[in-house]
Amino acid sequence: MSTVELARRAVAEARGDALAHVTRERSLMLRFADGRPTQATALEDVSVELAVVRDGHVGRAATNDPDGEALAGCARRAEAAADAAAAASRRGVHPGFGAIGAARDGTGEGHDPSTAELDPSVGGAALSEVFAVAAHHGLSAHGIWSAAEQERGVATAWGHAAVDRTTDAYMKVICIAPGGRSGYDAQTAVAAGALQAGRLAERAAAKAAVPGDPVELPPGEYPVVMEPHATGWLLDLLGDTALNGLAHAEERGALAGRLGQAVAAPTVNLADSPRAASTLPRAFDAEGVPKAPMPLIQDGVACAVVHDRHSAALASTASTGHATAPGGHQHGPRPVNLVLAGGGAADLDELCAPVERGIYVTRLWYANVVRPKETLITAVTRDGTFLIEDGRVTRPLRDLRLTDSVLRILSRTSDLTAGQELTSDGEFYGRRFAYGVLCPGLRASAVRFTGPAG
Amino acid sequence: MRELLSDLMDAAAKRAEYADARFVHTCVERLSTRNGAIDRLDSIEEEGIGVRVRAGGSWGFAATGGTGKADAEAALERALAVAAAQPPASGAPLAPEPPARGHYESPADRDPFAVPLEEKLAVLVAAEAGLRTEPGVVLTLARFEALRVDKLFASTEGALCGQRLTECGGGLTAVAVNGDDSQSRSFPASHGGHVEQAGYEHFISLDLAGAAPRVSEEAAALLRAPACPPGRRTLVLAGEQLGLQVHESLGHAVELDRVLGREASYAGTSFVPPDAIGSLRLGSPHVSVTADAGSPGGLGSFRWDDEGVEGRAVPIVRSGVLAGFLSSRETAAEIGLERSGGCMRAQGHARQPIVRMTNVNLEPGDAGTLDDLIAATDDGLLIDTNRSWSIDNRRLHFQFEGEAAWEIAGGERGRLLRNPSYAGVTPRFWASCDAVCSPSEWGLVSLLDCGKGEPGQVMRVSHGCAPARFRDVEVGVA
Numbered sequence: 001m002s003t004v005e006l007a008r009r010a011v012a013e014a015r016g017d018a019l020a021h022v023t024r025e026r027s028l029m030l031r032f033a034d035g036r037p038t039q040a041t042a043l044e045d046v047s048v049e050l051a052v053v054r055d056g057h058v059g060r061a062a063t064n065d066p067d068g069e070a071l072a073g074c075a076r077r078a079e080a081a082a083d084a085a086a087a088a089s090r091r092g093v094h095p096g097f098g099a100i101g102a103a104r105d106g107t108g109e110g111h112d113p114s115t116a117e118l119d120p121s122v123g124g125a126a127l128s129e130v131f132a133v134a135a136h137h138g139l140s141a142h143g144i145w146s147a148a149e150q151e152r153g154v155a156t157a158w159g160h161a162a163v164d165r166t167t168d169a170y171m172k173v174i175c176i177a178p179g180g181r182s183g184y185d186a187q188t189a190v191a192a193g194a195l196q197a198g199r200l201a202e203r204a205a206a207k208a209a210v211p212g213d214p215v216e217l218p219p220g221e222y223p224v225v226m227e228p229h230a231t232g233w234l235l236d237l238l239g240d241t242a243l244n245g246l247a248h249a250e251e252r253g254a255l256a257g258r259l260g261q262a263v264a265a266p267t268v269n270l271a272d273s274p275r276a277a278s279t280l281p282r283a284f285d286a287e288g289v290p291k292a293p294m295p296l297i298q299d300g301v302a303c304a305v306v307h308d309r310h311s312a313a314l315a316s317t318a319s320t321g322h323a324t325a326p327g328g329h330q331h332g333p334r335p336v337n338l339v340l341a342g343g344g345a346a347d348l349d350e351l352c353a354p355v356e357r358g359i360y361v362t363r364l365w366y367a368n369v370v371r372p373k374e375t376l377i378t379a380v381t382r383d384g385t386f387l388i389e390d391g392r393v394t395r396p397l398r399d400l401r402l403t404d405s406v407l408r409i410l411s412r413t414s415d416l417t418a419g420q421e422l423t424s425d426g427e428f429y430g431r432r433f434a435y436g437v438l439c440p441g442l443r444a445s446a447v448r449f450t451g452p453a454g
Numbered sequence: 455m456r457e458l459l460s461d462l463m464d465a466a467a468k469r470a471e472y473a474d475a476r477f478v479h480t481c482v483e484r485l486s487t488r489n490g491a492i493d494r495l496d497s498i499e500e501e502g503i504g505v506r507v508r509a510g511g512s513w514g515f516a517a518t519g520g521t522g523k524a525d526a527e528a529a530l531e532r533a534l535a536v537a538a539a540q541p542p543a544s545g546a547p548l549a550p551e552p553p554a555r556g557h558y559e560s561p562a563d564r565d566p567f568a569v570p571l572e573e574k575l576a577v578l579v580a581a582e583a584g585l586r587t588e589p590g591v592v593l594t595l596a597r598f599e600a601l602r603v604d605k606l607f608a609s610t611e612g613a614l615c616g617q618r619l620t621e622c623g624g625g626l627t628a629v630a631v632n633g634d635d636s637q638s639r640s641f642p643a644s645h646g647g648h649v650e651q652a653g654y655e656h657f658i659s660l661d662l663a664g665a666a667p668r669v670s671e672e673a674a675a676l677l678r679a680p681a682c683p684p685g686r687r688t689l690v691l692a693g694e695q696l697g698l699q700v701h702e703s704l705g706h707a708v709e710l711d712r713v714l715g716r717e718a719s720y721a722g723t724s725f726v727p728p729d730a731i732g733s734l735r736l737g738s739p740h741v742s743v744t745a746d747a748g749s750p751g752g753l754g755s756f757r758w759d760d761e762g763v764e765g766r767a768v769p770i771v772r773s774g775v776l777a778g779f780l781s782s783r784e785t786a787a788e789i790g791l792e793r794s795g796g797c798m799r800a801q802g803h804a805r806q807p808i809v810r811m812t813n814v815n816l817e818p819g820d821a822g823t824l825d826d827l828i829a830a831t832d833d834g835l836l837i838d839t840n841r842s843w844s845i846d847n848r849r850l851h852f853q854f855e856g857e858a859a860w861e862i863a864g865g866e867r868g869r870l871l872r873n874p875s876y877a878g879v880t881p882r883f884w885a886s887c888d889a890v891c892s893p894s895e896w897g898l899v900s901l902l903d904c905g906k907g908e909p910g911q912v913m914r915v916s917h918g919c920a921p922a923r924f925r926d927v928e929v930g931v932a
Binding site for chain 2: 027033040046047064084121142378
């Protein structure tokens with residue numbers, strides 16, 4: 001049964017205003033460590049999320065059992081929750097699902113039939129290729145190869161319905177040298193056939209194999225060149241702290257009172273672009289609201305935050321199609337197709353050229369928000385941190401802890417590479433929802449580092 | 455289901471060196487009130503079967519939401535196919551373990567799922583009203599959650615055992631804003647409050663309504679409080695902040711899969727070498743840590759882990775010296791341990807078991823009560839609730855920030871400070887521990903969102919601890 005048919009059946013079990021969001025996941029993930037396979041996971045499952053609205057309150061229930069009895073039970077639980085909320089509290093703010101407009105079916109741009117076959121031998125061959133490259137360089141190889149097909153269906157009690165079929169593929173390679181130096185590269189795409197396992201391994205190996213003892217830098221502010229993987233981490237955290245419409249509506253957001261003001265360098269143009277080439281296209285959000293391109297920061301000026309129907313109601317505006325759960329996620333909406341426009345530098349080498357002495361960052365890791373209203377975050381560099389001297393990468397650096405404000409880094413951004421990469425961490429908690437940030441490499445005139453790492 | 459899994463393992467035994475299967479049924483209920491309105495009412499029910507095989511030296515795992523015979527057999531086929539498709543590997547033997555048999559239920563006086571929704575909401579509404587008393591507080595939250603997991607485990611070695619684990623708890627948060635500054639206070643802890651393996655009685659025992667006015671006052675007071683000045687200070691850590699310190703810097707560092715490099719691609723490795731039991735100093739003589747799968751109320755408590763190993767207490771640090779690891783049957787055998795530490799846990803049916811913390815507890819010392827410890831401290835800071843955390847991939851260099859700190863001056867608790875961050879290096883930090891409070895102060899804190907594994911798994915763990923003191927710590931770093 002298709003997900004949209006399942007969504008219709010779930011909604012039919014509920015009384016009154018209701019929406020069902022159904023996700024079917026088929027996925028495969030192969031892990032490897034030290035040049036051998038370690039864990040492999042194949043999943044086939046479906047999630048039915050049913051939201052019922054009573055007097056502005058949302059009651060939600062979920063099941064992974066598509067059986068009619070289970071759907072009826074799910075509907076009873078969602079209704080009981082919504083009824084209890086309506087009885088226990090003043091009117092809620094959720095406007096219901098009647099006016100979501102016609103959710104559109106996915107166009108198929110984000111779906112690759114070959115990837116959807118989930119042939120484990122394709123992944124096995126990718127692992128073999130990586131192992132061969134690492135062995136050739138005398139390095140150990142660690143990482144994952146993963147691919148998935150996902151179908152999402154949505155239906156409301158008002159008769160709206162839509163379906164979106166997508167695929168995604170991801171590979172990450174970390175090569176580790178006998179002395180402990182490591183290098184990293186990763187790739188995210190709609191099609192597994194686009195993943196270049198050998199190239200990823202060569203690039204990771206090249207970083208791990210850079211000779212010389214790591215230099216240690218004291219805490220302080222340094223000019224920085226970041227690869228797209230590191231830039232993507234920063235922008236993803238910006239999505240949580242500044243672009244989240246719920247935090248904004250509750251005055252906790254970093255852009256509260258700052259829309260229309262310069263918050264980044266004029267070279268920064270950030271949008272949520274669900275149909276841009278090289279992203280993971282998505283047709284609608286978890287409330288069935290169609291996705292559309294949306295500028296967020298233009299020429300350094302903050303212009304919008306994203307909303308689901310709950311946060312939009314609090315802000316007296318309309319949903320922008322960024323719900324991650326029907327009725328709204330407790331942490332609020334988030335942009336999942338962030339695109340940072342490229343700049344004028346031909347490549348990362350050109351970004352390094354004006355830097356007299358600075359830090360080259362391949363990736364950030366274990367990033368966490370310290371103070372959301374300041375967009376202050378902390379993270380460590382990992383798997384390829386180098387010293388830039390006289391305009392070029394010269395020596396390996398010991399990893400460092402970065403503690404700085406994302407908006408401050410974007411304010412000090414002096415140039416970007418013209419080319420962009422789709423970056424992702426391939427972290428799939430719960431039901432798989434692949435997303436990434438399409439972004440270029442970045443140079444900032446000063447970034448604050450607060451200590452060593454690693 | 456018992457027969458289905460037994461038959462499945464009979465079939466698997468003919469085609470794999472080893473196999474196990476788990477049927478898992480999970481029920482979750484989460485309720486919250488936010489800024490005076492009912493906010494979240496979620497009821498989640500999931501079930502399915504996960505099958506893990508080892509064939510040709512490689513592991514394969516497949517999961518299905520279906521629970522019929524055909525679903526289970528298809529999952530077995532898929533697991534075998536995935537194992538076979540990978541490059542050849544030579545698997546280490548598994549540490550021996552007698553087949554687990556029987557049934558276990560964790561204690562719960564009052565089933566939280568049987569309590570009427572209206573009753574639970576009334577508690578939350580009353581508690582949250584107590585948070586909305588201070589100007590400047592822009593967000594108030596009160597939460598309840600309950601979880602029940604029923605699981606059945608079978609293996610090709612003859613194991614067949616079932617467990618029912620019930621958890622319940624909740625918490626409060628208030629966020630105050632002034633201009634570009636936002637400050638939060640939580641009770642009893644941030645990151646979801648305090649949850650125990652218990653029934654509804656635990657939620658009621660938290661007395662959220664009683665704590666609410668203080669939580670709100672402190673959030674507002676933090677906006678006016680001075681920032682924690684940079685420098686080197688004595689720290690007294692308590693509650694959730696100390697539990698998280700144990701979790702991040704010691705608990706993860708002794709996971710044997712990390713130590714052996716198996717998690718380098720995601721969670722990271724460890725500064726602890728695999729051959730360091732009995733020789734590596736991880737802390738001062740005041741520091742003893744035990745991984746105990748039997749701590750009453752702990753979220754890391756169970757009768758059997760998710761590869762059928764009986765839960766037990768494993769010494770991790772004794773008087774500051776490494777005494778053991780968190781291990782699985784495979785990793786234990788790899789370093790020559792006689793038995794697994796029983797630390798394999800999986801989130802639901804759709805994830806395979808990986809090495810996880812049980813209840814990694816800091817053993818109590820003899821420093822008396824928290825008041826006694828403060829009285830014995832001339833100058834320092836007290837931090838009890840976490841706001842931010844980060845640690846490097848070897849679990850060596852960390853940086854934390856609490857929600858609030860209280861200055862300690864002349865043996866007395868003094869003024870409130872905002873933004874109390876601190877940083878350290880794991881063995882040096884724990885070597886600076888010169889006092890741990892007595893058993894009367896020892897209690898569990900819960901962490902509900904420990905992420906690890908690919909695909910990602912969120913695990914719920916507890917840490918027992920009593921307030922402890924650390925000397926010469928770098929503070930005011932963020």
